[in-house]
Amino acid sequence: MALAAILIWYFGLGVLASIGAVAISRARFSPRFEHTFFALVLIPIAAMYLAFSAYFGDHSVLRLEVYGVAVFTGLAMLGLRLPALLILGYALHGAWDVAHEAFQYLAPAPGDIRSVTAIPLAYGAFCAAFDWSMAGYFYTRLSAWRQ
Numbered sequence: 001m002a003l004a005a006i007l008i009w010y011f012g013l014g015v016l017a018s019i020g021a022v023a024i025s026r027a028r029f030s031p032r033f034e035h036t037f038f039a040l041v042l043i044p045i046a047a048m049y050l051a052f053s054a055y056f057g058d059h060s061v062l063r064l065e066v067y068g069v070a071v072f073t074g075l076a077m078l079g080l081r082l083p084a085l086l087i088l089g090y091a092l093h094g095a096w097d098v099a100h101e102a103f104q105y106l107a108p109a110p111g112d113i114r115s116v117t118a119i120p121l122a123y124g125a126f127c128a129a130f131d132w133s134m135a136g137y138f139y140t141r142l143s144a145w146r147q
Contacts, residue, residue: 011128012129013126014126017129018130035080035145038138039076040076046076087135094129095128097124100117
């Protein structure tokens with residue numbers, strides 16, 4: 001019960017963080033710069049899992065995380081030209097966050113095939129909410145970003 005409350009709380013914080021990001025970006029950036037900014041932000045967001053891997057000293061999952069960063073970097077770079085791929089990148093990254101959160105509690109042993117990088121409690125819920133909210137926002141901005 002307590003874990004569910006924490007996950008819901010952090011999910012809500014992720015939604016609020018996305019609202020703040022949208023408010024600031026719309027007030028400060030042109031549509032073209034906003035598109036470029038959020039495309040480039042996907043790269044360090046994906047790379048956070050490399051930092052967690054190093055921090056927690058779990059090098060057994062490094063290859064998986066490097067592949068993940070490569071995929072999201074590719075989607076970010078392609079998303080600079082095709083905004084729909086940026087939406088896909090953020091949506092998939094939200095699923096990546098949920099997978100990390102879920103597998104952290106479902107994997108029976110650290111050496112299990114399902115083992116992924118350890119993350120702080122509810123980080124996956126926060127980031128999934130942020131990523132999915134941003135993907136929804138990007139969908140509303142497609143026409144502005146294409147001009």
